[in-house]
Amino acid sequence: MITSGILGFPIIGETFHYFKPYGFYEISPFLKKKMLRYGPLFRTSILGVNTVISTDMDVNLDILRHENKWFSEAIGESMFLKTGNIHKHIKQICMRLLGSENLKRKIIKDMDRVTCQHLSLKAGQGRFDLRDLVSSLITSHLTPKVISDLKPETQSMLMESIKAFSFDWFRTSYILSAGRGLYNTLWACRQGIKLIKDVYTARKSSREKYDDFLERTLEELEKAGSSVNEDVIVSLIFTLSCITQDTTSKATCMAVKFISENPKVLAELKIFDMDLII
Structure with a gap:
């Protein structure tokens, strides 16, 4: 206790x-x-x-x-156990997009190539906001893998909603600023979920097949005894997109900072990079 x-x-x-x-x-x-x-x-x-x-x-x-077993033994089995089962089901769905095999096979290699290209381009232009750049890269690269049939204007609006959703709205000393940040975040969430729900409904009606994450979730909903519904899937897609761009951009910033502050590591990376080029 x-x-x-x-x-x-x-x-x-x-x-x-x-x-x-x-x-x-x-x-x-x-x-x-x-x-x-x-x-x-x-x-x-x-x-x-x-x-x-x-x-x-x-x-x-x-x-x-x-997972949920640890908590159910502590507080008893009730609504939490049900929520835990849903969480386990959702995790299995997420692994189809961000599981280790899919990351190795598709996402990491593509992201590494695109990131290197953009960083090299920006480095020649002077100072720039690394976190904002990586956030934009993640959003623009991951969105088509999640929903591949978006029209350009719809994709642009969805990407703006994802970027506008901030987990840092509370990081201010002023209540007014925090309130404004919370309002903008909730508005971005509302707009993003509405866009995804419209696309989801259209995809479900057309029944055309696509090689993306949304298609995998539709297949999951059609399974008998599925513990998730349409609202859960739509929220999952938006939340997953927001978390991915937020955490990856922060991790990249920290990696660049710590490497740049350690000359020995930086020198070894440069040698390793030259070996790859040769």
């Missing part, structure tokens, strides 16, 4: 402390303070919900390994 930690003020708990802005390459001050005081596993209250936060790698791996 976890006894360490405090819940903060009534209703809001420690929400403001949790969402306090911090640097892109820093660990959250909230987490650092809590870890020093309570250790890697502690409880708190965020957005009015009692929450357990784990920064322990072994505990997190154990949670992922046992």
Whole structure:
């Protein structure tokens, strides 16, 4: 049983402390303070919900390994078990797009080629926003793999909605700015899901076959006993697209920063790159 930690003020708990802005390459001050005081596993209250936060790698791996079983034993089987089964089903669907085999066979090789081309082009133009560039690359490259039959204007609108969906809306010291960021994020989500739902409905009616992720989800819905429905699939497609472009762009920025700050690693990479060219 976890006894360490405090819940903060009534209703809001420690929400403001949790969402306090911090640097892109820093660990959250909230987490650092809590870890020093309570250790890697502690409880708190965020957005009015009692929450357990784990920064322990072994505990997190154990949670992922046992999935919903670990929680159902702790809190009993009810709605959570049902949600856990849906989560497991959704994960299996996602693996069709982002599983290790598909990543090796298609996505990573293509993304590596496109990224190198664009970075080389931009490098000759002076300073540029790496995160924004990679975000645009991911969105433009992944969208056709998810839905391949989009009209140019529809694809452009969907890409704008995905890019506008921000997980950093709360990273500001001003309530007004945070509110504006939240509004823009919710609006982007609404527009993006509407676009995907329209395409999904049209694809379902036409029954033409396409080699993309949307086609795989349609096949999944047709299976007997499927635990997902149309709304879940549409939300999954939009969420997956947003998460992919957000996490990949951040990871790329961190990789470039840490490599550039380590001359030895940078020199070895240059030698490796020259060997590949030769």
